[in-house]
Amino acid sequence: xxxxxxxxxxxxxxxxxxxxxxxxxxxxxxxxxxxxxxxxxxxxxxxxxxxxxxxxxxxxxxxxxxxxxxxxxxxxxxxxxxxxxxxxxxxxxxxxxxxxxxxxxxxxxxxxxxxxxxxxxxxxxxxxxxxxxxxxxxxxxxxxxxxxxxxxxxxxxxxxxxxxxxxxxxxxxxxxxxxxxxxxxxxxxxxxxxxxxxxxxxxxxxxxxxxxxxxxxxxxxxxxxxxxxxxxxxxxxxxxxxxxxxxxxxxxxxxxxxxxxxxxxxxxxxxxxxxxxxxxxxxxxxxxxxxxxxxxxxxxxxxxxxxxxxxxxxxxxxxxxxxxxxxxxxxxxxxxxxxxxxxxxxxxxxxxxxxxxxxxxxxxxxxxxxxxxxxxxxxxxxxxxxxxxxxxxx
Amino acid sequence: xxxxxxxxxxxxxxxxxxxxxxxxxxxxxxxxxxxxxxxxxxxxxxxxxxxxxxxxxxxxxxxxxxxxxxxxxxxxxxxxxxxxxxxxxxxxxxxxxxxxxxxxxxxxxxxxxxxxxxxxxxxxxxxxxxxxxxxxxxxxxxxxxxxxxxxxxxxxxxxxxxxxxxxxxxxxxxxxxxxxxxxxxxxxxxxxxxxxxxxxxxxxxxxxxxxxxxxxxxxxxxxxxxxxxxxxxxxxxxxxxxxxxxxxxxxxxxxxxxxxxxxxxxxxxx
Numbered sequence: 001x002x003x004x005x006x007x008x009x010x011x012x013x014x015x016x017x018x019x020x021x022x023x024x025x026x027x028x029x030x031x032x033x034x035x036x037x038x039x040x041x042x043x044x045x046x047x048x049x050x051x052x053x054x055x056x057x058x059x060x061x062x063x064x065x066x067x068x069x070x071x072x073x074x075x076x077x078x079x080x081x082x083x084x085x086x087x088x089x090x091x092x093x094x095x096x097x098x099x100x101x102x103x104x105x106x107x108x109x110x111x112x113x114x115x116x117x118x119x120x121x122x123x124x125x126x127x128x129x130x131x132x133x134x135x136x137x138x139x140x141x142x143x144x145x146x147x148x149x150x151x152x153x154x155x156x157x158x159x160x161x162x163x164x165x166x167x168x169x170x171x172x173x174x175x176x177x178x179x180x181x182x183x184x185x186x187x188x189x190x191x192x193x194x195x196x197x198x199x200x201x202x203x204x205x206x207x208x209x210x211x212x213x214x215x216x217x218x219x220x221x222x223x224x225x226x227x228x229x230x231x232x233x234x235x236x237x238x239x240x241x242x243x244x245x246x247x248x249x250x251x252x253x254x255x256x257x258x259x260x261x262x263x264x265x266x267x268x269x270x271x272x273x274x275x276x277x278x279x280x281x282x283x284x285x286x287x288x289x290x291x292x293x294x295x296x297x298x299x300x301x302x303x304x305x306x307x308x309x310x311x312x313x314x315x316x317x318x319x320x321x322x323x324x325x326x327x328x329x330x331x332x333x334x335x336x337x338x339x340x341x342x343x344x345x346x347x348x349x350x351x352x353x354x355x356x357x358x359x360x361x362x363x364x365x366x367x368x369x370x371x372x373x374x375x376x377x378x379x380x381x382x383x384x385x386x387x388x389x390x391x392x393x394x
Numbered sequence: 395x396x397x398x399x400x401x402x403x404x405x406x407x408x409x410x411x412x413x414x415x416x417x418x419x420x421x422x423x424x425x426x427x428x429x430x431x432x433x434x435x436x437x438x439x440x441x442x443x444x445x446x447x448x449x450x451x452x453x454x455x456x457x458x459x460x461x462x463x464x465x466x467x468x469x470x471x472x473x474x475x476x477x478x479x480x481x482x483x484x485x486x487x488x489x490x491x492x493x494x495x496x497x498x499x500x501x502x503x504x505x506x507x508x509x510x511x512x513x514x515x516x517x518x519x520x521x522x523x524x525x526x527x528x529x530x531x532x533x534x535x536x537x538x539x540x541x542x543x544x545x546x547x548x549x550x551x552x553x554x555x556x557x558x559x560x561x562x563x564x565x566x567x568x569x570x571x572x573x574x575x576x577x578x579x580x581x582x583x584x585x586x587x588x589x590x591x592x593x594x595x596x597x598x599x600x601x602x603x604x605x606x607x608x609x610x611x612x613x614x615x616x617x618x619x620x621x622x623x624x625x626x627x628x629x630x631x632x633x634x635x636x637x638x639x640x641x642x643x644x645x646x647x648x649x650x651x652x653x654x655x656x657x658x659x660x661x662x663x664x
Contacts, residue, residue, distance in 0.1 A: 006494040010480075017482040214478030218539060220444045221474070222495035223467040388445050 003224045007232025008239075015202040015240060025198045025240050029248030033190045034255035040186070042259065055080045056132035057096040059087070066106040066118075069143065076139050091123050097132030098122045113151055184354045187252075188347040191245060191280060192323050195287035196295070196316055198244030199237045203295035206233040208308035216391060230385045234292055234378060241288030249280060276353040279363065283346045286370045290342060291319070293377020297384050300391075323347050339365040342373050395420050395547055395578045396441070400450035403436050410436040412602040413450070418580060418595070420546070423573050425593030425610075426582040427622065431642055433602040434582045435475055438549055442472045454547060468496065471545035473553050477536035481525030485516060485535045488524060489542050496543035503542075510538040515564055529556035537565060548572060549580040554588070566592065586622040598626060601638065605629055 015021040055078040060070050063083055073079045084090040087099045101119040103109070109116045120136060123129040149159040210216040219229070253272050298315055302308035323343045326332065339345040345366040352359060384390060396418040403411040411433045418424035426434050439445040441452050443463035451458060457465040479488050486507055493503040511520045514534045519527065524535065533556045541548055550569070554562040569579045569592065583589055589596060590610055598606040598613075606613055606629055610622065619625040630638070 003495060003497075006491070010491050014480060014482055213481060214476035215480060216478075217439075217444065217474045217476055218478070218492070218536070219495075221442055221467060221470070221472050221540075222492060223464040223497070224495055225464065392439075392445070 004228050004232040004235070007224075007229055008235045011202065011206050011233055011236035012239065015205060015236070018201070018205060021201045021205065021240065024201050025244040026247065029194045029198060029244045030251045033194070033248045034252045037186055037190070037252065038255045038259050051131050054078070054128075054131075056098065056135040057082055057094075058132070058136060059084045059090065059096045059099045061087070061099060061101050062104070065104060066100075066102040066110075068107060068110060069100070069102065072143050072146075073139060076142075078135070079139065087121055088123075091121075091126060091129055094128060097126075097129045098136045100136075110147075184351040187280075187354065188350040189320070189323055190248065191284045191350060192287060192343050192346060193320060194244050194248055195241055195284060196291050196319060199241030199288055199292050199295055200312060200316075202240045203237045203292065204299045204302075204305055204308040204312070206236060207296055207299040208302040208305060211302070212304045220391065226386045227382045230296070230382045231378075234296055234381060237292035237296060238289045241292055242285040245284035245288060246281065249277060249284070253277065275358065276356075279353045279358070280350050283349055283366065283370070286367060286374065287343070287346050290370055290374040290377055293374060293381050296381045297377065300381075300384055319343050336362070336365060340369045342370060345369060396424075396452070396454055396580065398437075398441065398450075398452040401437065401440060401447055401452055402449045403433075403440050403445060404448045409602050411440065414597075414599065414602075414604045415450075416597045416604065416607050418578055420578050421573060421576045422594040423569060423579045423581055423592050425589040425596035426580055426599065427586055427589050427596050427626070428584065428599035429639075430584050432599045434584075434599055435551060437599065438472065438551055438580075438582060441466075442470055442549070443467055468543070469545055469547055471541040471543065471548040473537055473540040473548070473550045475551045475555075477529075477532050477556075479524035479527070479532055479535055479539075482523060484523050485520045485527075485531075485538075486511070488535055489538055492539045493542045498543060506542060506544065507538075510542065513564075513568060514538050515561075530558060530561050533557055534561065534564075537568070541568075545577075547578045547580070549582065551582045552584070553581070554585075586626060590622045596622070598622075598629070600626075600630055 015025075057080050058073060059082045060066055060073070061084075070081055074081055082090075082096045084096055084099075087096075090096045091099070099121040101121060103116065103118070106116055106118070120133070120140070122133040122136075148162065152159045152162070210219060220226070256272055294315065295312065298311050299308040302311050320343070322341065326334075326338075326344050326347060334348050339348060339362050345362075349363055349366045352362070398414060398416050401411055401414045402409065414433075414437060416424075426437065428434050436445065440447050441454070441459060443459050443466050446460070451460060453459065454466045455469050457469065459466050479485075480491070483491065489507045489510065490503065493499070493506065498506065511517055514537060516531075516534050516538065519531055524532065527535070533553075537550075537553060540550075548569075550565075553565050553569075557565065569581065572579050581589060581593060593610055595609045596606070596613065597604055606625070608616075613622065613625050614620070617625040617628040619628055
């Protein structure tokens with residue numbers, strides 16, 4: 001046990017003195033994850049407010065032919081009527097978002113209670129135009145409704161006879177669920193990412209780094225078994241990656257408390273309660289323990305840092321891609337078998353935890369399978385380190 | 395103390411060590427000589443248990459290299475040809491780490507490190523990080539690292555490579571001192587003149603095989619040579635030695651070319 005501790009302590013001190021490890025295992029998770037998560041939520045919030053606050057700029061052409069409609073639109077909140085000459089150019093320039101083309105006889109037809117055909121010109125490739133279109137359509141529907149009501153009342157008919165149902169949409173998602181849905185995309189992916197990246201440089205340093213610095217031979221000359229040597233290095237990698245996950249979750253909790261995300265009038269809360277954090281922490285740590293073994297096993301095949309990075313990159317993609325893909329599928333109901341896929345299973349469990357769902361079976365299957373993979377990874381690393389052809393590959 | 399019996403080591407199709415046997419005893423400097431690539435380093439690595447023998451065996455103070463590898467390594471101090479240090483550790487920290495790995499610690503280890511710093515004249519840079527060291531400085535720390543546990547047998551592979559005259563003298567003085575203290579010093583080198591001045595007995599390895607094993611004086615006498623270099627050429631034959639060198643150079647070039655081709659193949663596949 002003593003020699004394992006010696007190796008562990010040496011590797012930890014060595015990596016703390018290494019700027020690369022400091023960047024990827026400490027600074028990146030502390031600042032990057034909160035910055036991206038809080039930042040993207042704040043950005044969405046900002047965008048939402050912007051669209052809500054922006055008035056729809058509308059032109060009615062030919063000018064002066066439809067004063068009733070123009071007066072109605074002017075009376076609506078967040079509508080501005082503009083006079084322009086060239087519709088496409090004005091939409092491109094942003095002077096207007098939508099143009100209404102009315103016939104010459106608009107007013108007379110309207111007062112004769114005949115349906116008037118008008119054209120709503122918009123540009124679907126222009127975001128402002130597309131957003132304004134829905135506002136214009138809503139306003140025009142309201143205009144129609146009001147005209148119909150007036151006409152019916154004039155004839156002594158109750159306007160409600162034309163209406164069968166009045167639907168009102170009510171969002172029953174709790175604030176936690178809304179927040180979990182948003183954070184559920186990014187947060188689990190970051191945890192998986194840091195479980196790999198947090199341990200990546202130290203894993204390279206303790207394996208390929210020993211070859212590059214030519215210290216490996218002196219090290220294996222020491223009277224310590226290869227398995228103990230690997231264990232010491234292994235614990236150092238796992239500890240560093242776990243530390244980076246603990247740090248990133250801590251800084252994230254602080255960031256969400258300082259800048260709570262709000263979405264307009266709808267309350268949104270990111271569910272970083274004690275049990276959720278505990279689940280993410282435990283899963284994050286076991287993930288990094290598992291990836292530590294894989295990283296060590298892969299990196300020892302390399303002779304230098306550069307080569308090791310080349311070896312790890314595809315493996316890194318292989319681990320992160322399924323996570324990214326599964327996280328993007330909306331409303332995916334994972335089967336229990338999917339909780340056996342390392343990385344992906346962690347994402348599912350963390351996503352559930354973020355919306356306040358804890359399914360013990362899924363959590364246990366995830367923990368169990370991750371522990372099995374971690375054990376396999378340690379044993380594989382130990383085996384690989386006993387192969388002389390790998391240690392002295394020229 | 396060191397007993398090597400019919401040692402063979404094969405890498406794929408290449409036989410690096412072919413039926414090498416010798417014995418070396420306490421209180422002597424034993425030379426392991428031969429041109430570069432003759433198989434000296436592989437022999438040392440097998441004795442030091444970091445490579446397994448294909449056949450044959452060796453024992454260190456009675457401990458078999460296959461049966462008791464850790465006991466063997468505990469009794470050996472091996473200076474490898476590669477002298478890398480941990481760049482982000484000071485000379486002293488490098489030595490402390492290896493001291494710990496050899497089971498030393500506390501005051502005993504600190505005293506030992508102080509002693510080595512003094513013997514190898516490292517006071518000026520002992521507390522600086524190794525990343526800034528010159529080759530000579532690194533070599534001194536590497537030597538200190540190999541003997542930090544004060545082993546009964548030291549095996550030095552090209553110990554004076556990269557050292558200036560003064561530093562070389564320090565290392566030579568250490569070897570003589572170790573011999574005087576009853577340790578076995580195995581000096582592996584291609585520099586025969588150097589070996590002639592130091593070694594009591596020598597084993598000459600050529601093309602993986604042992605071609606001479608005796609006291610330095612006897613070898614010189616038998617070959618009617620003034621120097622070990624002449625003796626070596628006499629034994630293998632001057633023209634044979636030249637042909638050999640050419641063959642080795644060609645083999646090296648072929649290997650490099652093969653590696654390059656493999657590299658291209660890999661790139662295409664990616």
